[in-house]
Amino acid sequence: DAGVIQSPRHEVTEMGQEVTLRCKPISGHNSLFWYRQTMMRGLELLIYFNNNVPIDDSGMPEDRFSAKMPNASFSTLKIQPSEPRDSAVYFCASSLEGQGYEQYFGPGTRLTVT
Amino acid sequence: AQKVTQAQTEISVVEKEDVTLDCVYETRDTTYYLFWYKQPPSGELVFLIRRNSFDEQNEISGRYSWNFQKSTSSFNFTITASQVVDSAVYFCALSGNFGNEKLTFGTGTRLTIIP
Numbered sequence: 001d002a003g004v005i006q007s008p009r010h011e012v013t014e015m016g017q018e019v020t021l022r023c024k025p026i027s028g029h030n031s032l033f034w035y036r037q038t039m040m041r042g043l044e045l046l047i048y049f050n051n052n053v054p055i056d057d058s059g060m061p062e063d064r065f066s067a068k069m070p071n072a073s074f075s076t077l078k079i080q081p082s083e084p085r086d087s088a089v090y091f092c093a094s095s096l097e098g099q100g101y102e103q104y105f106g107p108g109t110r111l112t113v114t
Numbered sequence: 115a116q117k118v119t120q121a122q123t124e125i126s127v128v129e130k131e132d133v134t135l136d137c138v139y140e141t142r143d144t145t146y147y148l149f150w151y152k153q154p155p156s157g158e159l160v161f162l163i164r165r166n167s168f169d170e171q172n173e174i175s176g177r178y179s180w181n182f183q184k185s186t187s188s189f190n191f192t193i194t195a196s197q198v199v200d201s202a203v204y205f206c207a208l209s210g211n212f213g214n215e216k217l218t219f220g221t222g223t224r225l226t227i228i229p
Contacts, residue, residue: 031215033216033217042219042220043205043217050215055215089157091159101164101215102149102161105151107158108159
């Protein structure tokens, strides 16, 4: 079975540009999570969805970040405009709906903003 | 608020030695879940184990074992007869009740196995 799929795997962009990260969760999973990993802050949740509905977006840094989940098999995380401090690895994870199920992570997107 | 503390930033051991990674957690939820993830040098996050707060039985999977103690809010991970392939960063994580399913991660422990 395919795991969580993320694209692109690497993204280099200039400050001020729009960046869109994409995620396809594992088929049948109802919960989707976006995390960010940096040296300074470690792994932190940005937002998560249950059945395509955002449940907790308290981790979204600011209005420059937005996330959507138009259907059960696709989600996007958009940064507009991007800034150098957004440079990080962005992980998408999915799990079965409900408390306590393990989350399976995608390979991550390494974003570099120059 | 939930919190996970991994006090050991880095550990190095010689191959075939046993090693224990410590994890201490804080939560106000009566039902919660604990996890360990492995992040090898390639960067992906690999799920290792999940325990719920009602199950304090220790678990063994091959060379890996986990010790969950609610009395000390700890969920420690032991690797027996370590191997070079065990070199990675290991994260302990915590999630809560419905609506609080996000994972709160510790800062990770970088384990290096010396051949």
